[in-house]
Amino acid sequence: MTFSPLRGLKTNNMKPYSEACDQNRDPILNIIQPLFANAKDILEIGSGTGQHAVYFAEKMPHLIWHPTDQTQYIDGIKTWIYESKLTNLTSPLTLNVTQTEWPKIKVDAVFSANTTHIMHWNEVEALFSNITNILNKKGLFILYGPFNYQNKYSSESNARFDMWLKNRDSESGIRNFEDLDQLAQQAGLSLQQDYVMPANNRILCWKVNEH
Numbered sequence: 768m769t770f771s772p773l774r775g776l777k778t779n780n781m782k783p784y785s786e787a788c789d790q791n792r793d794p795i796l797n798i799i800q801p802l803f804a805n806a807k808d809i810l811e812i813g814s815g816t817g818q819h820a821v822y823f824a825e826k827m828p829h830l831i832w833h834p835t836d837q838t839q840y841i842d843g844i845k846t847w848i849y850e851s852k853l854t855n856l857t858s859p860l861t862l863n864v865t866q867t868e869w870p871k872i873k874v875d876a877v878f879s880a881n882t883t884h885i886m887h888w889n890e891v892e893a894l895f896s897n898i899t900n901i902l903n904k905k906g907l908f909i910l911y912g913p914f915n916y917q918n919k920y921s922s923e924s925n926a927r928f929d930m931w932l933k934n935r936d937s938e939s940g941i942r943n944f945e946d947l948d949q950l951a952q953q954a955g956l957s958l959q960q961d962y963v964m965p966a967n968n969r970i971l972c973w974k975v976n977e978h
């Protein structure tokens with residue numbers, strides 16, 4: 768068993784496992800289930816182990832869940848999908864948010880958990896600038912994770928986590944909500960809701976502006 772630099776993400780032989788995913792999946796499900804009630808296609812960015820993809824696809828069988836991540840995560844995600852035997856999960860696509868060619872699909876929502884504090888700022892910018900191209904009219908962008916507000920930490924544990932992140936990679940770190948919302952507005956998205964989540968996390972929900 769090895770501990771990866773990404774929070775709580777372990778690999779056991781070929782199958783990756785994140786304890787955090789087991790802990791946060793139901794609180795996240797409680798928020799996204801009503802939001803995705805009339806949705807069909809969901810694209811996930813930075814699927815990590817693939818646990819969220821499998822759990823949410825199982826709990827919301829009306830959805831088609833499209834997991835994506837960087838190349839090194841794809842085999843692990845495939846292991847989870849294969850074992851799940853679910854038919855509403857697509858084979859994971861390789862997607863680094865900075866790549867110029869994004870998947871050529873249109874989706875009702877993009878979901879991403881615990882990614883913007885791992886990405887460098889130019890990657891966060893790329894994420895927001897590409898997202899509206901794949902979202903349908905009235906599409907949603909759902910972002911789960913820890914965030915700062917007015918450049919202030921929302922807890923001691925988030926401050927410690929941010930220090931740990933920056934020691935590991937000086938260009939990573941907990942992002943400021945106002946900076947993310949500015950990128951969202953530039954991309955044509957409006958904040959619908961900011962949900963308080965357990966363990967000093969949030970879910971930010973943006974929607975494509977109607978013209």
Ligand SMILES: C[S@@+](CC[C@H](N)C(=O)[O-])C[C@H]1O[C@@H](n2cnc3c(N)ncnc32)[C@H](O)[C@@H]1O
Pocket residue numbers: 773774785788812813814815816819836837840862863864865879880881882885886887890
């Ligand atoms: C802490 S893990 C979170 C994984 C999973 N979503 C979860 O909540 O357990 C961070 C994820 O962000 C992804 N990520 C980081 N930089 C990325 C980039 N430039 N493009 C796409 N994904 C990226 C990593 O590959 C990894 O899967």
